[in-house]
Structure formats: C-alpha cells, structure tokens
Amino acid sequence: MHTPNSSELAASLPGGPELTLYHAAHSTCSQKVRLCLAEKGLSYESRILRIKEREHQSPEYLALNPNGVIPTLVHAGDSIIDSSVICEYLDEVFDQPRLSPATPLGRARMRAWLRYLEEVPTAAIRIPSINKLFVPILEKLGPQAKRELTVQAPLRRHLYERIGPQGFAEQETQESLEQLRASLCRAQKALERGPWLNGDAFSLADIVFTPIVVRLEDLDLHSLWADLSEVEPWYQRIQARPSFSQAFMPGSRISLTHPDMV
Numbered sequence: 001m002h003t004p005n006s007s008e009l010a011a012s013l014p015g016g017p018e019l020t021l022y023h024a025a026h027s028t029c030s031q032k033v034r035l036c037l038a039e040k041g042l043s044y045e046s047r048i049l050r051i052k053e054r055e056h057q058s059p060e061y062l063a064l065n066p067n068g069v070i071p072t073l074v075h076a077g078d079s080i081i082d083s084s085v086i087c088e089y090l091d092e093v094f095d096q097p098r099l100s101p102a103t104p105l106g107r108a109r110m111r112a113w114l115r116y117l118e119e120v121p122t123a124a125i126r127i128p129s130i131n132k133l134f135v136p137i138l139e140k141l142g143p144q145a146k147r148e149l150t151v152q153a154p155l156r157r158h159l160y161e162r163i164g165p166q167g168f169a170e171q172e173t174q175e176s177l178e179q180l181r182a183s184l185c186r187a188q189k190a191l192e193r194g195p196w197l198n199g200d201a202f203s204l205a206d207i208v209f210t211p212i213v214v215r216l217e218d219l220d221l222h223s224l225w226a227d228l229s230e231v232e233p234w235y236q237r238i239q240a241r242p243s244f245s246q247a248f249m250p251g252s253r254i255s256l257t258h259p260d261m262v
C-alpha cells in the first residue's frame with residue numbers, strides 16, 4: 001500500500017495553492033494562525049519573514065499589511081491581516097470543523113474572549129518577550145539597525161523607543177506580568193465550567209490563548225499559573241491535539257532556539 005508523504009498529503013488538503021501565510025516560527029501571532037490552519041486541516045504556502053532583516057517593513061510586504069507586522073494571510077489574491085481576524089475568516093470560509101459556536105450568543109462570548117486576549121495578554125506578553133528575545137538581538141545589530149527597526153515600525157514606534165539596553169523599565173515589566181496573571185486567573189474561572197475557555201467546545205478562544213501560555217512557559221514563567229488548578233490540565237489537553245506539533249514547528253519555542261534564528 002502507498003503511504004502518502006507529507007507533500008502529497010499537503011497537496012490533497014483543502015486550502016492548498018489559494019492560501020499563502022507570511023509568518024515567522026517564533027511569532028506568537030503567527031502561531032495562532034498556524035494552529036487554526038492545522039485544526040481546520042488546511043494546507044498553505046509558507047513564506048517565512050526575517051524580522052532582523054526588516055522583511056516585514058519592505059514596501060512589498062507593507063502593501064499587503066500596512067501595519068508592518070506578521071502574520072498576513074493571502075487567500076486567492078486578497079490579503080487578510082490581524083491574527084484573530086484571520087482565524088475568524090478561515091473559520092467562516094472553510095466551514096468544517098467549526099471552531100466557533102453555532103449560536104449568535106455563543107459567538108459573541110467567544111469574540112469577547114478574542115478581544116480581551118488581544119487587548120490584555122497579547123499586548124502584555126510583548127514586554128517579557130522583547131526583554132528576553134529581542135534585546136540581545138538589537139544589541140548585536142547595533143544602534144543604527146535598532147533605530148531603523150524602531151523608526152520604521154508603523155504601529156509600535158513609541159513602544160520600541162522605550163526599550164533600553166536591559167529591556168523595558170522594571171515597572172513596565174511588572175505591570176505586564178500582572179496583566180498576564182490576571183488573564184490566567186480569568187481563564188481559570190472559565191475553565192472551572194470548561195473544559196474549554198468558551199465552554200463545552202474547543203474554539204478560536206483556546207487557539208488564541210495557547211501561544212501566550214507557551215511563551216510564558218518558554219520565559220520560565222510557569223509560576224504564574226502553578227496555583228491555578230484548571231490551567232495546566234487545559235494546557236495538557238491543548239498539547240495533546242495534533243495541531244499543536246504542526247503549529248509549533250522547529251524554531252517556535254524560544255528557549256530551544258538561538259536568538260540568531262529570528
């Protein structure tokens with residue numbers, strides 16, 4: 001019997017040549033979209049962007065994504081930006097398996113999770129991530145490259161200007177850890193009713209939270225949820241899904257990666 005190899009398997013999946021993802025292995029927002037693609041069994045053309053080379057700030061890329069951040073999905077020639085928007089788009093266009101509740105109320109609750117996850121932990125995780133991952137890279141690149149990366153960042157110039165040689169100021173780092181802890185406590189409450197963030201069914205809310213928890217683990221911040229009885233079992237369930245190893249491809253886990261790979 002012929003066992004299909006991985007490229008034959010990819011070619012037989014829906015999505016295929018119509019979907020192109022601009023992303024990076026270590027990028028938490030890219031990981032959200034890769035998890036969604038894997039859960040939905042979609043194949044795609046992968047275009048890896050090197051942040052260090054400022055490929056996400058090139059005119060060609062800015063034409064696809066004026067925010068100059070990754071990821072961007074191109075579907076049949078149209079670009080879609082913002083990771084949770086991309087996830088919702090994929091879930092609408094490729095309908096099975098559904099990753100959103102069937103009722104308007106269920107979807108409203110899931111979207112409230114998505115907005116909260118964007119506003120609080122997704123923003124907060126940037127601070128310890130930059131402290132650990134980007135500061136050594138920026139220091140190696142030197143002041144000129146650092147200035148260019150900062151000045152050309154369409155969304156975050158002012159955030160990046162606050163990065164000192166040791167990273168962000170202690171108070172900003174502490175505030176981000178408080179926000180991350182608050183989001184884990186909110187997850188704990190939801191998971192007590194669980195088994196998933198939005199109730200009975202695994203959904204985009206679980207997908208969007210996952211890379212944040214993975215990054216916390218990579219930053220040795222597991223202590224932030226050590227006393228929260230439902231969070232670790234949820235994380236174990238997430239890691240047992242086949243989508244996890246597909247989305248977290250080599251280079252995704254920063255503690256296992258040399259910073260030079262970014």
Ligand SMILES: N[C@@H](CCC(=O)N[C@@H](CS)C(=O)NCC(=O)O)C(=O)O
Pocket residue numbers: 027028029030051056068069070071081082083084153156
């Ligand atoms: N709201 C955007 C944020 C994307 C984002 O911040 N991407 C990061 C990587 S996770 C990035 O491109 N950083 C490079 C930069 O800010 O210059 C989304 O959800 O897609």
